[in-house]
Amino acid sequence: MSAPIAHGGGITAAAAVFGGRPEEWLDLSTGINPCPVALPEIPARAWHRLPDRHLVDEARCAARDYYGCGEILPLPVPGTQSVIQLLPRLVARSRGVAVTDNRIAVVSPTYGEYARAFAAAGFAVDAVGDIAAIGAEHRLAVVVNPNNPDGRAWPAEVLIALHDRVKSQNGLLVVDEAFGDADPALSLAASAGELSNLVIFRSFGKFFGLAGLRLGFAIARGDILERFEEWLGPWSVSGPALSLADSLLRQDVSAIRRRINERSAGLHSVLTGAGLRIAGGTALFTLVADEKAGDIYTHLCRHHILVRKFDYAPDWLRFGLTPDPAADRRLDEALQRF
């Protein structure tokens, strides 16, 4: 059993060490939109009844139109995590080969749960530095696009070429577009219908600011989604989550995108104003590289501001978006005192 990974969202633990009431902390440790949309009304039956086929189908149609994946109806899943856990099973079943043929590649550094899930299932995980290092020996390859935490992005046509190469070697390509909503041009969703060895994961909660919902979508050709559906079992996604997806994915999201971009600009301004070097990022977080990253992390904790640090890259800090200009000023003042 591999050790759990430290994720964002650990305000309670941080407050236990550095003091302060958790609700008074400024949580910049996640990549979640801190300006959530107003919650649409949730019909009573979504709470009280088992999620009906009709509710699921409505959410799938809304997701298809939002992601622009043509004839594919995205499969709602209770968070991307739930399908990451199923990937080893998908590989094991899809080729029926010996357990010695068990190498997979993860373009790294990236979100840690892919390597963890495959290692726990007995796979050998190669953390490769770029997509060029994905080889014929890899039964599956994972690319997070844009990547977390460094924000590297691969254009759609580059990943389509990668898919074709992986497919010619009987492999499977997983593209995690968890941070893809702010830049839809990067998405492979529109091509998914033609790419038989591709699985795309989308996150609902990050962009809409509803991470507590536990909702994501998987986009792939039918047989792969049928297997995920079978393995997740009936009613894997809650009624309120399906109802909110149905409402929010049909809305005009340009105001959400604009707000995120405003917040991102505010964060950049504070970070560069404090003399920090921006090493990458997406619209929902910014990566800073600094040799004093560990000290800055602790200093910010003393000001009850939590950011994300990385065991594997001690000079990196990831800053999530601040909710408003007042929070920008609070971060600015704390950084100026460092």
Add this chain to the structure above:
Amino acid sequence: MSAPIAHGGGITAAAAVFGGRPEEWLDLSTGINPCPVALPEIPARAWHRLPDRHLVDEARCAARDYYGCGEILPLPVPGTQSVIQLLPRLVARSRGVAVTDNRIAVVSPTYGEYARAFAAAGFAVDAVGDIAAIGAEHRLAVVVNPNNPDGRAWPAEVLIALHDRVKSQNGLLVVDEAFGDADPALSLAASAGELSNLVIFRSFGKFFGLAGLRLGFAIARGDILERFEEWLGPWSVSGPALSLADSLLRQDVSAIRRRINERSAGLHSVLTGAGLRIAGGTALFTLVADEKAGDIYTHLCRHHILVRKFDYAPDWLRFGLTPDPAADRRLDEALQRF
């Protein structure tokens, strides 16, 4: 891959065949309390943030006190279904034996997803008629107590003796108490701390009338819960579900229990008044045995009332609770016209 099981809650499909708007149907096809409690307020952070350790811990403490399981903190899971899917893995890992040693027993007939999950994982499933037929050849045994759909119930001391026998044969006993809230005396929860080879599943949504939430709890000694937690991965349960569990499990539930018992008495009165024979049931549903069950099912569909029929027992119909006396009268009138 085994075929999906027809479950309750298929109003949309029934309305497509028999007409009527789905919201005008009377859904008696599930075992869910049709008189849900008022929703307590859900704090904004439960929607917007990833479920924090603190929120999880609060829900676990509330569940421990409600289920009365002593020092065990029940593990919140996104519906019992999610852990049923993990049972084959638990058995495979827990003993590390050859895949030929793969027999399990399910006291049957009962909820179909146990047999389906084990069969899909390559196990041989013996549908045994009673607990006496569970043998040394079974690595795991499932008992639903009280049982769905026939309402058979085994006293706690009988199942404790069964646990000890199963344990002496190096097996694991799973007791599904999904319908146990109305009769807490049947529960093994208070003994779970002393029973090392026991796993209890509890359903949150049925009794509280919140099946759309997707929430259940697993109760077992630490190492089993740790494995479930590892396999489900982080944030498997939504923030709103954890928040509602924390609120509702701390409330006095006697009014809920009284209301369910009133509704159950109303349903019994209608069914016996129509000359139907009660073959079993729990507080949340009643099983009828009638050689014309198939015709009654279709007749009720024509009146836009959906009940549950069973492929394996064509003379059975399961009636869920009606929400109020008006619905009792509607059911009564439809049955009188048969």
